[in-house]
Amino acid sequence: MLSQGGGGPLPPTPPAAGKSGGGRRKALVAGGVVGILALGGGAFAAYSWFSGTGPQPAEALPANTLGYLSLDLDPSGSQKIEAYNTLKKFPAIEQIFDEEGVEEGTDLRRKLLEEALAEDEECSLDYDEDIEPWLGERFAVAAISQGEDEDPAPVFVVQVSDGGAAEETFEKLNECSGDSGGAGWAIDDEWALVAETSEIAESAAEGAAEESLADDADFQKWTSAAGDAGIVQGYASPDVGKELADELAGLASMGSSMAEIPSAAEVSPAPTGDISECFELDPVAQSEEFQACIEAAEGAGATPEPTVPGLPEPDADAIAAIFEDFQGGAMNIRFADGSLEVEVAADGNLGKQYGLSPSEEGGAAVAALPADTMVAFGAGFEDGWGQSLIDYYSAFLGEEFDLEGQIEALESQTGLAIPEDVEALLGDSIAVGVSADIDFEGMSGPADAPVGARITGDPEETQRVLDKLLEQDPTGMVGEFLGTDSEGDVLAISPNEGYREELLGDGGLGDNEVYQDVVREDAASVFFVNFDAGDGVLDNLLESAGAPGEVRENAEPLSGLGFTGWLDDDDVAHSVFRMTTD
Structure with a gap:
């Protein structure tokens, strides 16, 4: 850089015989220093412009x-x-x-x-x-x-x-x-x-x-x-956790007091009577007997007795305990590699104190779906997650809410043991996929739908629970959607036999470029949409929804979107939403 003339080397340094020669040498050295500083300053300014954000x-x-x-x-x-x-x-x-x-x-x-x-x-x-x-x-x-x-x-x-x-x-x-x-x-x-x-x-x-x-x-x-x-x-x-706990406690008290307020019909004069017997006469079919009963009851001055269901009073102390130890969180929205990205990091101990620890198996389950998957969702589960979930939400419901009674009623209706059968049904992880080959207009029945779930765990236990559910459907219609095949520790559920075979293997969605661009590694939960999986998938969906041509044209550059969640070793819960372009 410090050359002269046509780019050749500097001539030998002349003897220090005169004042003018030394001054010229000093000028060259000074000029070189200034040049270096100018280049360095310019590089620093360029770097600052590229990477710096300025005062916030x-x-x-x-x-x-x-x-x-x-x-x-x-x-x-x-x-x-x-x-x-x-x-x-x-x-x-x-x-x-x-x-x-x-x-x-x-x-x-x-x-x-x-x-x-x-x-x-x-x-x-x-x-x-x-x-x-x-x-x-x-x-x-x-x-x-x-x-x-x-x-x-x-x-x-x-x-x-x-x-x-x-x-x-x-x-x-x-x-x-x-x-x-x-x-x-x-x-x-x-x-x-x-x-x-x-x-x-x-x-x-x-x-x-x-x-x-x-x-x-x-x-x-x-x-x-x-x-x-x-x-x-x-x-x-x-401190947001403490503020939120106080607000929720206040709302809980308000909700409890509102539940005790009688309805207008209860406090104003109104004819009374028993009209409930009419509803034993098949009100859905609206039979002549039902209509006659209603008219007779109304003629006698009867009106349905309005009821206001009591609201469960949440346990304010339990709610406060959930949030008062909140450690904080943050969000960044940015552009990155041709995509819009929203990343959130927050205290992961809120659910963990009840045993709600996410499993990294969710991402692995989705990655094993067929490579042409258009829409996918997956999650992993730790042992005992069902009971942990019940314990977590019971804190919001309070002691007066008969949670055990509600669970018993649900068990009676479904024939399932809750939460044991629910945990067995979903296994260690579940991934649900929709193939890009799906033809909504050409389907003649469920068997034509390449849609299904890939459950990893104990296939025999999952099948046992599925059989319980099928027993509750005497028509057999549900069974058309719940066809199953298994291999090793994987059970595939789909109405489409060919798609079940694809689900049993490692279909390679994890190697798909759009998937890799959207989904983070070691995910506990994943939601993924590949707009490039089929020919004009997004355009067809928008057209069927009646979207104008301008909207469809501006949606064309989109290639995929996804949501990924995971918990790191420092108990920080991360979630990333990412929308990518071609």
Whole structure:
């Protein structure tokens, strides 16, 4: 880089005989240093643009923020590139880019605020004059704790480039609000905090100056656990659990008191009589005897006695115990590899304290479905999960709710032992699949439907429970849908014999490119849709639903979508929703 002339090497260094030669040498060295620094600075700037996200609203909020949801319209350079490359595949958005240019076409601030200003006839604010000069690219809404005796306060955060101009606009807005009182704010050169009162906003700003949400250890832990940041970020602090427990306890008391309120018919004068005998005369068929009985009863002044079913009173202490140990959670929405991705990380101990631990077998079960699977769902189960689920939900129902009686009634109706038979029925894992070969219009019966379930565990036990269910169907119609075959530890259920054979083998869905692009590894539960599995699958579905041509055209770039959930070794529950494009 430090060559001269036509690119040849530097000549030998002349003797240090004169002042001019030394000065020239120093100039060359200095120029080289400056050049290196310039190149390094440019590389650093490029890297910062590509990977950096700039200041975020979390820096303007106090560490005691309970909940937080932010929107970043100026994300990192990599995120901008991903967003542009993804969105440009959709004709409607590509047209905006081509006609208006990327910068103007993606200015959501203008598009949203100009519509809002046009609807507000009381204010004569102009976007270009009153808002655009100071409005930044990052926004957030948060709930700030105000102590045990006060409800959390909502606070809005807006990035500003000119605090003075922003304050002038807020004052105009307050003047427009008239008797409604307007809002309060606290503004510096970078952020504006808007709340119900100036006291709340200023208190939040002072708290952020002492310790910001961005510096809070819980915030850093959970937002990091939710993966790379993107355009939207959400956060729930550990204190949210306590707030939620208190709210649920209050609702429980309210529900209990409402259950004791009599209906209007019970408190107002009304003719009484027994009309219930009429309903023993087959009301479904509406026979002549039934109609005559009703008319006679009404002629005698009889009316059906209204009843208000009592609501079970939830156990407030049990509910509080479930949520009070909540450790927090976070969410990131981003563009990645031609897809839109939503990742959530949260405390995985809520269900685990009742034995509800997800099994990684769910993902393995779905991956073994046939490679041409269009829609799939799968889940894995730990031993004793059925009883754990009953224990978990019984805490919400309270002691007065006769859960055992309800289970006994269900056992009587189905002939099943609950939860033992339900656990045996679903095995260690279950995967349900729909083949892309399905022909909804050409099917003449259930046997033509390539739809079924792949259950891994003890096939004999699963078949035993299925036989119990079939005994409850004297018509035999259910049996047409529950044809079974087994091999090893796998039992296949499908009305289609050929599809049952496919289910018994390792069909190779896990090797499908769309599946690999959508589903995370080691999943406990999976939902997957492959829009590329069949010829025009998505277009046919949209057409049958009556979707206009424009919608169908913009859905064409979609290749797959999926939901994956798992629990890691640190008891953090992860879930990822991912929609991919071709």
